[in-house]
Amino acid sequence: MVVLDKPNLQLGSKTMDGNQHKEANVLLLGAENVGKSALTVRFLTKRFIGEYGDIESIYSHIDKTDGREIALNIWDSLYPQSCETTESISDKQLQWADGVILVYSICDRSSFEVVRQQVQLIRRTRKLSASTPIIIVGNKRDLLHQRAVSSEEGRLFALSADCGFFEISAAETYHGVLLVFNEILDLIKESKALKKGMVGIKGIVRSVSAVFGKKRE
Numbered sequence: 001m002v003v004l005d006k007p008n009l010q011l012g013s014k015t016m017d018g019n020q021h022k023e024a025n026v027l028l029l030g031a032e033n034v035g036k037s038a039l040t041v042r043f044l045t046k047r048f049i050g051e052y053g054d055i056e057s058i059y060s061h062i063d064k065t066d067g068r069e070i071a072l073n074i075w076d077s078l079y080p081q082s083c084e085t086t087e088s089i090s091d092k093q094l095q096w097a098d099g100v101i102l103v104y105s106i107c108d109r110s111s112f113e114v115v116r117q118q119v120q121l122i123r124r125t126r127k128l129s130a131s132t133p134i135i136i137v138g139n140k141r142d143l144l145h146q147r148a149v150s151s152e153e154g155r156l157f158a159l160s161a162d163c164g165f166f167e168i169s170a171a172e173t174y175h176g177v178l179l180v181f182n183e184i185l186d187l188i189k190e191s192k193a194l195k196k197g198m199v200g201i202k203g204i205v206r207s208v209s210a211v212f213g214k215k216r217e
């Protein structure tokens with residue numbers, strides 16, 4: 001695993017023998033203190049260490065599933081302090097992302113509002129392709145007695161915004177975190193295949209037009 005203190009958008013993805021890995025860039029968004037770093041560290045190390053500091057990083061990790069290697073880059077973002085929510089996600093982040101995980105804390109209603117606003121911002125500005133997967137995660141499920149956002153409200157919002165949804169506790173178990181990352185990776189693979197397919201169709205349309213164009217000359 002490689003950790004870069006400052007997000008480096010030029011991440012390479014070559015194996016030792018020089019072959020190119022398949023690559024997936026996952027952007028973690030959400031308000032401060034919701035557990036974005038806890039999720040990332042839990043996924044990468046299986047551990048929950050409690051305190052993570054305020055560092056914005058991209059973690060680069062080779063994921064092996066079904067005998068296939070994929071270079072997974074996780075951008076653990078910082079929610080800008082005193083930001084207008086309309087500026088809480090940069091164009092650079094959206095251009096970089098192949099998939100987005102938006103995290104809120106089930107015991108912090110304002111963090112759920114941040115997620116709502118960020119999803120609406122992404123959808124409205126259309127800076128993320130419509131096929132790019134988004135998953136909403138309600139974290140800190142272990143703190144049920146402090147719950148401020150019901151599972152149903154989270155799930156219904158995700159459904160209405162065409163996003164995936166999970167409720168987990170990064171503190172309590174590794175399993176839920178693993179499910180979230182497996183799901184985003186599967187969706188990214190599907191979305192990339194779809195995009196390739198569309199390029200193929202465009203290519204066919206271009207060739208057909210070229211043939212007809214020539215005949216007319």
Ligand SMILES: Nc1nc2c(ncn2[C@@H]2O[C@H](COP(=O)(O)OP(=O)(O)OP(=O)(O)O)[C@@H](O)[C@H]2O)c(=O)[nH]1
Pocket residue numbers: 031032033034035036037038039049050051052053054055077078079139140141142143168169170171172
């Ligand atoms: N009870 C509980 N605490 C959690 C959980 N996940 C994270 N925390 C705690 O919540 C606090 C914030 O976690 P971080 O992972 O630093 O949150 P963050 O969203 O990365 O925060 P910023 O760096 O401010 O953006 C820490 O004290 C964590 O120990 C969880 O599932 N349950």
